Structures are given as structure tokens and as C-alpha cells.
Amino acid sequence: MVVIVLGLPGSGKSYFAEKLAGKIEAEYISSDRLRKELFAERTYSKAEKARVYEEMLKRTELAISNNKPVVLDATFYEEETREMFLENLGIQTFIVEIQASESLIKERLKKKRLYSEADFEVYQMIRNKWIEVKQPRLILKSTDTNVDDMLNRALEYLSNDTGTDP
Template sequence: MKRYSKVKSVIIIVMGLPGSGKSYFAKALAKEIGADYLGSDRTRKEIGLMGKYQLNNKMSVYEEMLSRAKEIHKSGNSLVLDGTFYKQKIRDSFISFAQSLSWKLYIIHVIADEELILKRLSKPRQESEADIIVYQKIKSEFEPIQEAHLQIQSTDGSLKERLEKAVKYIYSNHE
């Protein structure tokens, strides 16, 4: 894949349902564009909320991510955020944050066929403990994305094409 120069002053939200492949994609994207990575699964673990998926706990995770994003901003690094971002009010907090900085915000929605998601969720994963029950709950509460965004179809195939599509999207819209 073509190497790109480091993207400056950018926040990218990589969102999707549990098991969609968003975390795998988000980590690879952050590496590809030279951005910092901040994920909801790791944040949930670090603040002691593993296994706690009630709305107030989820909101606490995103509030902590926003606080950490503000610290990362001080370093001048761009940031890839990884989480379900399934509620508009969660997305709005990060959109407002990016606007307050006059930073460019991109939203990438990672989707996958349900059969593949269920296969992924049936196996232990490195950082996420979300299972089929969590997937079904978040899927039923997922609010449509109002903002411009790129949709990426996750498969068990090569990541290269998906990364190229995302990087082109970011670079073609970045001033």
C-alpha cells in the first residue's frame, strides 16, 4: 500500500456494531496515517467497567474517551477513535469537540454480514468481551448516522483494500 504522510489535525471516528471488525480496522488505520488510537474496549477495561454495558456505564466510557481525546489533542497528534458510537448524543459530543478545535472530523462506519459477526463473537477476542447478547442490544438501539460518513464492509479477507478506501476518503477531503 502507498505510504501517506502523517495526517494533521484530524479526528476519525471508526464506529460499528460489536464484532464488525471496527477495532481491527481502526488500529490499522491509525498506524497507516500516523495517528494516535483510542478505543472504547481498552478504556472500559482501564476504568473498571468490564462487563458493565448499561447506558450510564457506556456513557462513562465515552466521557473518559473524550477526556483522553482532549489530552491527545494537546500533543498535536491526530486521533482515531474506536467504539460503537451507537447513539447520536455520543457522536455529537465528539463532533462538538472536533468543531471546537476547528479540526476535520471523519466518520467511518464498519459493517459486516451478521453471519460473520456472530462467528467472530462466538470466539474470545483480545480486548472486547461483547457477546451476542450485547451485539443484539446495541443493534436494536443503534441510531442512524446523520453526518456524512464512509461505510466500509468488513470481511475476513485482506485489509489492504479497506484501508486504501478509507485513506483516500480522508486525504481527498482533507485541506
């Protein structure tokens, strides 16, 4: 099983995705962590982004070959990037979209985070380029106090076998 956790910067997707991976004993693959691992100096160019997503796909395929569930954590704001994963994995894939109010996102992005370098300007840029997700998905609204509810809803969604089949 693969769970793609996607959303805008500051939505709470990374916090949620890492906790979800722990709950389902899955490998957690984060685009922000990979970017820092792969590039000492990050430019966020199209080529750099492509390299990060290619590495995410490679690591996902390795985990799948070892019968390990995977939770992917990235914005996935472009349809072609989502399709790259959905078409190449050959395994049931679930999509969970994390959303939050813009005011909460603005507050979250003021704080320094260990892996993400996105600020409110990056959020606005990605929001303006966001391509709506067409595939079936669970949409969760993040606040600063509801992660347990979000996790429970996600676990129920995953157990209902409603993912995208290969």
C-alpha cells in the same frame, strides 16, 4: 484530524481502527480498552458507558492539543454520543462506519477477544438500538480478507478532505 470508527460489535471496527491508526501515525483510543482500564468489574451500565466516552473525549482533546491525529474506536450507536464528539472537538472529524454480514459477525463473536466482551446477544441489543448516522461518512463492508482494501479506501477518503468541519 480525528477519525471516528464506528459500527456494531463484531463488525471488524477495532481490527480496522487499530491498523488505520498505525497507517496515519495516530493515537488509537478504544472504548473496550478504556473500559477494562477504568473498571475492574464491568457492568455496561449507562453511567459506566458515559464515563468511558467522557474519558475518550478527554484523551482525544489531549492528543489534539499535542497536534496528534486520533482514531477513535467504539460502537457510537447513539446519536447523542456521536454529537458529543463532533460538537466539542473543534477540529476536522471523519466518520468511518464498518459493517459486516450478520453471519460473519456471529462467527466473529464466538471467538474470545482480548478487549471486547460483546457476544451475539449484545450485538443484537445494540443493533436494535442503533441510530442511523446522519453525518457524511465512509461506509466499509468488512470481510475476513479485505482489510487492505478497506485501509486504502479510508486513506483516500481522509485525503479528500471530506470530513465534518468544526
